[in-house]
Amino acid sequence: MxxxxxxxxxxxxxxxxxxxxxxxxxxxxxxxxxxxxxxxxxxxxxxxxxxxxVNKCQECHNFSFAQTLCSICDDPKRDKTILCLVEEHHDLNVIEETDTFRGLYHILGGVLNPLEGITPDKLNLQNLIDRIKKNKVTEVILALNPDMQGEATIMYLNKFLQPIPGIKITRLARGLPMGSDIEYADEVTLANALSNRREVN
Missing domain, CATH: 1.10.8.420 (RecR Domain 1)
Structure with missing residues:
Protein backbone atom coordinates (compact mmCIF):
# COMPACT_ATOMS: atom_id res chain seq x y z
CA MET A 1 0.00 0.00 0.00
CA VAL A 54 15.11 22.57 -25.86
CA ASN A 55 17.15 21.50 -28.89
CA LYS A 56 20.80 20.58 -29.35
CA CYS A 57 23.05 22.98 -31.25
CA GLN A 58 23.96 21.42 -34.59
CA GLU A 59 27.55 22.59 -34.21
CA CYS A 60 28.70 22.18 -30.60
CA HIS A 61 25.86 20.06 -29.10
CA ASN A 62 25.08 22.70 -26.48
CA PHE A 63 21.49 23.18 -25.33
CA SER A 64 19.61 25.73 -27.39
CA PHE A 65 16.06 27.01 -27.82
CA ALA A 66 16.88 27.89 -31.42
CA GLN A 67 16.40 25.37 -34.20
CA THR A 68 20.01 25.28 -35.39
CA LEU A 69 22.74 27.13 -33.46
CA CYS A 70 23.18 28.04 -29.80
CA SER A 71 23.87 31.65 -28.81
CA ILE A 72 27.63 31.01 -28.57
CA CYS A 73 28.04 29.42 -32.01
CA ASP A 74 25.79 32.11 -33.48
CA ASP A 75 27.84 34.97 -31.99
CA PRO A 76 29.94 36.64 -34.74
CA LYS A 77 32.28 38.08 -32.09
CA ARG A 78 33.54 34.64 -31.04
CA ASP A 79 36.92 33.48 -32.33
CA LYS A 80 36.08 30.51 -34.56
CA THR A 81 39.74 29.50 -34.92
CA ILE A 82 39.98 28.30 -31.29
CA LEU A 83 37.91 25.29 -30.27
CA CYS A 84 37.56 24.13 -26.67
CA LEU A 85 36.52 20.49 -26.15
CA VAL A 86 34.62 19.79 -22.92
CA GLU A 87 32.97 16.72 -21.46
CA GLU A 88 29.51 18.06 -20.61
CA HIS A 89 27.33 21.18 -20.76
CA HIS A 90 28.09 22.23 -17.18
CA ASP A 91 31.82 22.33 -18.01
CA LEU A 92 31.08 24.80 -20.81
CA ASN A 93 29.11 26.99 -18.41
CA VAL A 94 31.89 26.97 -15.81
CA ILE A 95 34.46 28.09 -18.39
CA GLU A 96 32.11 30.79 -19.69
CA GLU A 97 31.79 32.16 -16.15
CA THR A 98 35.54 32.88 -16.09
CA ASP A 99 34.90 35.43 -18.88
CA THR A 100 38.37 34.71 -20.32
CA PHE A 101 37.63 32.42 -23.27
CA ARG A 102 36.22 33.89 -26.49
CA GLY A 103 36.49 30.89 -28.80
CA LEU A 104 33.93 28.18 -29.57
CA TYR A 105 33.15 24.92 -27.79
CA HIS A 106 32.52 21.30 -28.68
CA ILE A 107 30.72 19.12 -26.13
CA LEU A 108 31.85 15.49 -26.26
CA GLY A 109 28.93 14.18 -24.21
CA GLY A 110 31.21 12.08 -22.01
CA VAL A 111 34.71 10.66 -21.72
CA LEU A 112 36.11 7.27 -22.59
CA ASN A 113 35.19 4.64 -20.02
CA PRO A 114 35.19 1.08 -21.40
CA LEU A 115 33.87 -0.33 -18.11
CA GLU A 116 30.69 1.69 -18.61
CA GLY A 117 30.55 1.03 -22.34
CA ILE A 118 31.63 4.54 -23.36
CA THR A 119 33.81 4.01 -26.42
CA PRO A 120 34.90 6.60 -29.04
CA ASP A 121 31.80 5.99 -31.16
CA LYS A 122 29.65 7.10 -28.21
CA LEU A 123 31.28 10.57 -28.11
CA ASN A 124 30.20 13.54 -30.24
CA LEU A 125 33.05 13.25 -32.72
CA GLN A 126 31.07 12.89 -35.95
CA ASN A 127 31.14 16.57 -36.94
CA LEU A 128 34.32 17.58 -35.08
CA ILE A 129 36.72 17.23 -38.01
CA ASP A 130 34.31 19.07 -40.32
CA ARG A 131 34.07 21.96 -37.84
CA ILE A 132 37.84 22.21 -37.54
CA LYS A 133 38.28 22.36 -41.31
CA LYS A 134 35.31 24.66 -41.97
CA ASN A 135 36.33 27.23 -39.34
CA LYS A 136 40.07 26.92 -40.13
CA VAL A 137 40.72 26.10 -36.47
CA THR A 138 44.32 26.70 -35.39
CA GLU A 139 44.06 25.48 -31.79
CA VAL A 140 42.05 22.76 -30.07
CA ILE A 141 41.95 22.96 -26.26
CA LEU A 142 41.26 19.67 -24.49
CA ALA A 143 39.51 20.98 -21.35
CA LEU A 144 38.80 17.66 -19.66
CA ASN A 145 38.93 16.62 -16.01
CA PRO A 146 42.40 15.50 -14.86
CA ASP A 147 41.29 12.02 -13.82
CA MET A 148 41.89 8.58 -15.35
CA GLN A 149 39.01 8.80 -17.83
CA GLY A 150 39.88 12.38 -18.77
CA GLU A 151 43.54 11.51 -19.32
CA ALA A 152 42.64 8.49 -21.46
CA THR A 153 40.32 10.66 -23.56
CA ILE A 154 43.01 13.33 -23.98
CA MET A 155 45.44 10.69 -25.25
CA TYR A 156 42.85 9.35 -27.70
CA LEU A 157 41.85 12.81 -28.97
CA ASN A 158 45.48 13.83 -29.41
CA LYS A 159 46.03 10.82 -31.67
CA PHE A 160 42.66 11.39 -33.38
CA LEU A 161 43.45 15.04 -34.20
CA GLN A 162 47.17 14.76 -34.98
CA PRO A 163 46.69 14.02 -38.72
CA ILE A 164 44.97 17.40 -39.24
CA PRO A 165 47.61 19.84 -40.53
CA GLY A 166 48.06 23.29 -39.02
CA ILE A 167 46.43 22.84 -35.61
CA LYS A 168 47.94 23.07 -32.14
CA ILE A 169 46.50 20.70 -29.54
CA THR A 170 46.65 22.03 -25.98
CA ARG A 171 45.32 21.08 -22.56
CA LEU A 172 44.56 22.98 -19.38
CA ALA A 173 47.54 23.80 -17.17
CA ARG A 174 48.16 21.77 -14.03
CA GLY A 175 46.48 24.33 -11.80
CA LEU A 176 43.71 21.73 -11.54
CA PRO A 177 44.61 18.98 -9.04
CA MET A 178 44.69 15.41 -10.34
CA GLY A 179 41.30 13.76 -9.90
CA SER A 180 39.39 17.04 -9.62
CA ASP A 181 36.33 18.12 -11.62
CA ILE A 182 36.29 21.26 -13.77
CA GLU A 183 32.71 21.79 -12.63
CA TYR A 184 33.85 22.50 -9.06
CA ALA A 185 36.97 24.57 -9.82
CA ASP A 186 36.87 28.21 -8.75
CA GLU A 187 36.92 30.85 -11.48
CA VAL A 188 40.46 32.10 -10.74
CA THR A 189 41.98 28.59 -10.84
CA LEU A 190 40.15 27.74 -14.05
CA ALA A 191 41.06 31.06 -15.69
CA ASN A 192 44.74 30.46 -14.85
CA ALA A 193 44.53 26.90 -16.17
CA LEU A 194 43.14 28.27 -19.44
CA SER A 195 45.68 31.08 -19.74
CA ASN A 196 48.63 28.78 -19.03
CA ARG A 197 47.47 25.86 -21.16
CA ARG A 198 50.21 23.77 -22.76
CA GLU A 199 50.59 21.59 -25.80
CA VAL A 200 49.73 17.91 -25.54
CA ASN A 201 52.79 15.72 -26.02
Whole structure:
Protein backbone atom coordinates (compact mmCIF):
# COMPACT_ATOMS: atom_id res chain seq x y z
CA MET A 1 0.00 0.00 0.00
CA UNK A 2 1.37 3.42 -1.00
CA UNK A 3 2.31 5.77 1.83
CA UNK A 4 1.02 8.80 -0.09
CA UNK A 5 -1.70 9.52 -2.65
CA UNK A 6 -0.70 8.36 -6.12
CA UNK A 7 -0.15 11.88 -7.50
CA UNK A 8 2.26 12.74 -4.68
CA UNK A 9 4.01 9.36 -4.85
CA UNK A 10 4.55 9.78 -8.60
CA UNK A 11 6.27 13.12 -8.06
CA UNK A 12 8.44 11.68 -5.27
CA UNK A 13 9.46 8.86 -7.62
CA UNK A 14 10.31 11.40 -10.33
CA UNK A 15 12.51 13.48 -8.01
CA UNK A 16 14.14 10.26 -6.80
CA UNK A 17 15.42 9.56 -10.32
CA UNK A 18 17.54 12.75 -10.30
CA UNK A 19 21.30 12.40 -9.62
CA UNK A 20 22.18 12.73 -5.94
CA UNK A 21 18.53 12.77 -4.81
CA UNK A 22 17.64 9.95 -2.43
CA UNK A 23 14.16 8.93 -1.30
CA UNK A 24 14.10 11.13 1.81
CA UNK A 25 15.37 14.18 -0.07
CA UNK A 26 12.79 13.58 -2.81
CA UNK A 27 10.04 13.53 -0.19
CA UNK A 28 11.27 16.78 1.38
CA UNK A 29 11.35 18.49 -2.01
CA UNK A 30 7.81 17.40 -2.83
CA UNK A 31 6.52 18.47 0.59
CA UNK A 32 8.15 21.88 0.08
CA UNK A 33 6.37 22.30 -3.25
CA UNK A 34 3.05 21.20 -1.73
CA UNK A 35 3.30 23.94 0.90
CA UNK A 36 3.54 26.66 -1.76
CA UNK A 37 0.59 28.47 -3.28
CA UNK A 38 -1.01 27.54 -6.60
CA UNK A 39 0.79 30.34 -8.48
CA UNK A 40 4.20 29.01 -7.38
CA UNK A 41 3.31 25.43 -8.37
CA UNK A 42 1.99 26.58 -11.75
CA UNK A 43 5.17 28.59 -12.42
CA UNK A 44 7.39 25.74 -11.21
CA UNK A 45 5.70 23.15 -13.44
CA UNK A 46 5.74 25.62 -16.34
CA UNK A 47 9.54 25.73 -16.24
CA UNK A 48 9.61 21.96 -16.72
CA UNK A 49 7.18 22.27 -19.63
CA UNK A 50 9.49 24.77 -21.32
CA UNK A 51 12.33 22.24 -21.28
CA UNK A 52 10.48 20.17 -23.88
CA UNK A 53 11.35 22.90 -26.41
CA VAL A 54 15.11 22.57 -25.86
CA ASN A 55 17.15 21.50 -28.89
CA LYS A 56 20.80 20.58 -29.35
CA CYS A 57 23.05 22.98 -31.25
CA GLN A 58 23.96 21.42 -34.59
CA GLU A 59 27.55 22.59 -34.21
CA CYS A 60 28.70 22.18 -30.60
CA HIS A 61 25.86 20.06 -29.10
CA ASN A 62 25.08 22.70 -26.48
CA PHE A 63 21.49 23.18 -25.33
CA SER A 64 19.61 25.73 -27.39
CA PHE A 65 16.06 27.01 -27.82
CA ALA A 66 16.88 27.89 -31.42
CA GLN A 67 16.40 25.37 -34.20
CA THR A 68 20.01 25.28 -35.39
CA LEU A 69 22.74 27.13 -33.46
CA CYS A 70 23.18 28.04 -29.80
CA SER A 71 23.87 31.65 -28.81
CA ILE A 72 27.63 31.01 -28.57
CA CYS A 73 28.04 29.42 -32.01
CA ASP A 74 25.79 32.11 -33.48
CA ASP A 75 27.84 34.97 -31.99
CA PRO A 76 29.94 36.64 -34.74
CA LYS A 77 32.28 38.08 -32.09
CA ARG A 78 33.54 34.64 -31.04
CA ASP A 79 36.92 33.48 -32.33
CA LYS A 80 36.08 30.51 -34.56
CA THR A 81 39.74 29.50 -34.92
CA ILE A 82 39.98 28.30 -31.29
CA LEU A 83 37.91 25.29 -30.27
CA CYS A 84 37.56 24.13 -26.67
CA LEU A 85 36.52 20.49 -26.15
CA VAL A 86 34.62 19.79 -22.92
CA GLU A 87 32.97 16.72 -21.46
CA GLU A 88 29.51 18.06 -20.61
CA HIS A 89 27.33 21.18 -20.76
CA HIS A 90 28.09 22.23 -17.18
CA ASP A 91 31.82 22.33 -18.01
CA LEU A 92 31.08 24.80 -20.81
CA ASN A 93 29.11 26.99 -18.41
CA VAL A 94 31.89 26.97 -15.81
CA ILE A 95 34.46 28.09 -18.39
CA GLU A 96 32.11 30.79 -19.69
CA GLU A 97 31.79 32.16 -16.15
CA THR A 98 35.54 32.88 -16.09
CA ASP A 99 34.90 35.43 -18.88
CA THR A 100 38.37 34.71 -20.32
CA PHE A 101 37.63 32.42 -23.27
CA ARG A 102 36.22 33.89 -26.49
CA GLY A 103 36.49 30.89 -28.80
CA LEU A 104 33.93 28.18 -29.57
CA TYR A 105 33.15 24.92 -27.79
CA HIS A 106 32.52 21.30 -28.68
CA ILE A 107 30.72 19.12 -26.13
CA LEU A 108 31.85 15.49 -26.26
CA GLY A 109 28.93 14.18 -24.21
CA GLY A 110 31.21 12.08 -22.01
CA VAL A 111 34.71 10.66 -21.72
CA LEU A 112 36.11 7.27 -22.59
CA ASN A 113 35.19 4.64 -20.02
CA PRO A 114 35.19 1.08 -21.40
CA LEU A 115 33.87 -0.33 -18.11
CA GLU A 116 30.69 1.69 -18.61
CA GLY A 117 30.55 1.03 -22.34
CA ILE A 118 31.63 4.54 -23.36
CA THR A 119 33.81 4.01 -26.42
CA PRO A 120 34.90 6.60 -29.04
CA ASP A 121 31.80 5.99 -31.16
CA LYS A 122 29.65 7.10 -28.21
CA LEU A 123 31.28 10.57 -28.11
CA ASN A 124 30.20 13.54 -30.24
CA LEU A 125 33.05 13.25 -32.72
CA GLN A 126 31.07 12.89 -35.95
CA ASN A 127 31.14 16.57 -36.94
CA LEU A 128 34.32 17.58 -35.08
CA ILE A 129 36.72 17.23 -38.01
CA ASP A 130 34.31 19.07 -40.32
CA ARG A 131 34.07 21.96 -37.84
CA ILE A 132 37.84 22.21 -37.54
CA LYS A 133 38.28 22.36 -41.31
CA LYS A 134 35.31 24.66 -41.97
CA ASN A 135 36.33 27.23 -39.34
CA LYS A 136 40.07 26.92 -40.13
CA VAL A 137 40.72 26.10 -36.47
CA THR A 138 44.32 26.70 -35.39
CA GLU A 139 44.06 25.48 -31.79
CA VAL A 140 42.05 22.76 -30.07
CA ILE A 141 41.95 22.96 -26.26
CA LEU A 142 41.26 19.67 -24.49
CA ALA A 143 39.51 20.98 -21.35
CA LEU A 144 38.80 17.66 -19.66
CA ASN A 145 38.93 16.62 -16.01
CA PRO A 146 42.40 15.50 -14.86
CA ASP A 147 41.29 12.02 -13.82
CA MET A 148 41.89 8.58 -15.35
CA GLN A 149 39.01 8.80 -17.83
CA GLY A 150 39.88 12.38 -18.77
CA GLU A 151 43.54 11.51 -19.32
CA ALA A 152 42.64 8.49 -21.46
CA THR A 153 40.32 10.66 -23.56
CA ILE A 154 43.01 13.33 -23.98
CA MET A 155 45.44 10.69 -25.25
CA TYR A 156 42.85 9.35 -27.70
CA LEU A 157 41.85 12.81 -28.97
CA ASN A 158 45.48 13.83 -29.41
CA LYS A 159 46.03 10.82 -31.67
CA PHE A 160 42.66 11.39 -33.38
CA LEU A 161 43.45 15.04 -34.20
CA GLN A 162 47.17 14.76 -34.98
CA PRO A 163 46.69 14.02 -38.72
CA ILE A 164 44.97 17.40 -39.24
CA PRO A 165 47.61 19.84 -40.53
CA GLY A 166 48.06 23.29 -39.02
CA ILE A 167 46.43 22.84 -35.61
CA LYS A 168 47.94 23.07 -32.14
CA ILE A 169 46.50 20.70 -29.54
CA THR A 170 46.65 22.03 -25.98
CA ARG A 171 45.32 21.08 -22.56
CA LEU A 172 44.56 22.98 -19.38
CA ALA A 173 47.54 23.80 -17.17
CA ARG A 174 48.16 21.77 -14.03
CA GLY A 175 46.48 24.33 -11.80
CA LEU A 176 43.71 21.73 -11.54
CA PRO A 177 44.61 18.98 -9.04
CA MET A 178 44.69 15.41 -10.34
CA GLY A 179 41.30 13.76 -9.90
CA SER A 180 39.39 17.04 -9.62
CA ASP A 181 36.33 18.12 -11.62
CA ILE A 182 36.29 21.26 -13.77
CA GLU A 183 32.71 21.79 -12.63
CA TYR A 184 33.85 22.50 -9.06
CA ALA A 185 36.97 24.57 -9.82
CA ASP A 186 36.87 28.21 -8.75
CA GLU A 187 36.92 30.85 -11.48
CA VAL A 188 40.46 32.10 -10.74
CA THR A 189 41.98 28.59 -10.84
CA LEU A 190 40.15 27.74 -14.05
CA ALA A 191 41.06 31.06 -15.69
CA ASN A 192 44.74 30.46 -14.85
CA ALA A 193 44.53 26.90 -16.17
CA LEU A 194 43.14 28.27 -19.44
CA SER A 195 45.68 31.08 -19.74
CA ASN A 196 48.63 28.78 -19.03
CA ARG A 197 47.47 25.86 -21.16
CA ARG A 198 50.21 23.77 -22.76
CA GLU A 199 50.59 21.59 -25.80
CA VAL A 200 49.73 17.91 -25.54
CA ASN A 201 52.79 15.72 -26.02
Missing amino acids: ARFPEQIQNLIDDFNTLPGIGRKTAERLVFFVLKQNAAYIHKFSGHFEQLSA
